[in-house]
Amino acid sequence: MTTRHVPLALGLVLAVQGMASEARAADDGWRYQLTPYAWMAGVSGDVRPLAGAPTVSTSRSFGDVLDDLEGAFFLAGSARRDRWVLFGDLTWASLSHESTLAPGVAVQGKLRQRSLTAAAGYQVVSEPDHRLDLLAGARAWRIEAEVGVPALALGARDTERWVDPILAARLRSSWRPAWTTLLHADVGGFGVGADSTWQLVATGNYAVNETLYLSAGYRHLAVDRDEAGTRLDVAMSGPLLGATWRF
Template sequence: MNRLATFAVLPLCWISSTCAAPPSAPPDALGGYQATKPDWALQATPFLWAASLRGSISPFQRGSTVDVDKSFSEVLDKLNLGGFLDLRARYDRVVFSGNLMYVDTTGGHASGPLSAFQIPGFGVTIPPGSHIDGKMDSTQFMATLLGGYRVMDNPDFTFDLLGGIRFWHVANEITATVTHPLIGHRTASYSEDFSWFDPLVGARIFVPLNGAFSLQSEADIGGAGIGSDYTWSVLASINYTFTGNLSASVGYKALKVDYDHHGHVYDTLLSGPAIGITWRF
């Protein structure tokens, strides 16, 4: 299976896609109007997020901070495995949602003469003019868990207030071979990982349109220095319902996080279009 197929089947960078049933079947729609007695409504949405990546990253405590600006095609080219999944539930006016992202990438091999610097794991400073061959593997996992209450619930418009947490885990491993007359030929690997939690507040709106179409928008903000300095995400999607149990959505999502603690820097913006398929049960 090629990388694009893996990327699509195990749907990557931080879209949550919720699709609603048309007004004629409101009990099945997590985003829509609840006209009958309360009951549980559940749905799962694997999705493809064609996200570009921009920002500044320092993968190691003793490493330099580097600027990153990669298009979706560049991110995809380095992808080993990526997965995105959105889960939602509702009982009466109480709503829950979870969003998962897993990305495993490998940096391309780089070689050439380098200035003096320190690579963790070598135990020596690399002399100026050294020649290096190496790669870096990076794994990112993000989970957002939200709960809230539907403060407005009518056939033409719903509005949810949300609160929860976002968890990040970033792991990096560098493997490099350095050659120089002063140190000879050396190969070493080194890895580090770091994690943090961010508190969040947010809101979600849902608007049914004509027929099987609907619109949805969601936003959250948090961090406040508890984990990251700040984080936010926004999404907007247009949804189409095929049956009471199956729908699709197309939209746009952006996810920002600014984390800078203990020598680790992860200040990035993931943004791009997204498509998803929703199953209700």
Template structure:
């Protein structure tokens, strides 16, 4: 019933969020990249791990009771079927682009003495039941922007774009009615898009060590009421093309529409490996 991803810690953990549960960027840019002689183009890809905990309120299907959720990373990993996180970052002269994708699949099982009736259920309903909730979440953040500051060892980019969310829940209920086991399932999914604005700061500390900070905010009642994210990492250059990053990331959203509630915050340490072209 519960499965752990054998490939989780490699790509994700190659849990969610989220999420999340965009998650955005573990860019590692060498201090030399801000020199006058740098190439016009720069491109890098970063698969990363995110040991995130989850806190918030959700409803597994439309107009279901809102359920408070608070889980550590260990709890989420126990429920994890698969998870993956990857980031792409590119620059052309002073124009920058980032794309971040997050996908998680989890199964959460509980026994309840009193549960809401599933949509479409007919006939007697069990007074107590076992409930499995399979949740799949995809979140992608796409932003573009312009480098407004470029001095030796330090850059600042202003960004704007979209965060795309898709959440799919399959609820399975089974229990005894008049000493007979009955079961049913119901699946719902919902999606929305949030506009986001943000900034990215990079500062070289030594020839190999650097600091990166990126944050954004959005939603503005276009999709969610609000969504926000912040990421801070220290980055170390291993070779001409390979770098590693360690830091901390937060991703939050408050979405309430048409009976669906998805109000969550994912937060925890991140570890990434970047390949630069």
């Protein structure tokens, strides 16, 4: 190599090193994603929303739930850096129902639920096509129940709040360039908040581009809690649709 070519070669080496450094910095930075989704869940189980009230067994399809639905909001998100991962999920729903106790006497009921899941973990498997995260965290619940008989000027209201510790695993698999799957499982409660709770989520995901993904799948969430005269032993399950923005 001639002397005049040394500066050019040195410049190319420095440029490549600079590009590699920038790529490593990008890889080492935080990556985020947000997923608003719709969960079309039915509900079944036993509920005693107020202390002293009778226990009610229910089995309602999503169509039945939709008739009573006043509003709902679901949002999941995650953040990653190297193999570390943070995960969160927010759910909110409000329902109301009216039935007849006697001719001219209506009973009105309202139920509002909120849950917030937060967990942190580590990617224990990092293969080109399969990545497994193990996480630990908590799910906080707030359930507000209200029953009223306007004609008799009677009513009762109660709010239950508790926090469940949870352990979770998330497996992401790539099958084709644009197709991936996600399997999520968690278990918790352990008598700290609820007696027990567990969840399974499975989705198939399609990459529209590098930042937008569309998802469809199924979710099942169960919780069993008996505390201070109230009882909640229900399972919520149904299909879900979502869109994920990655940045």
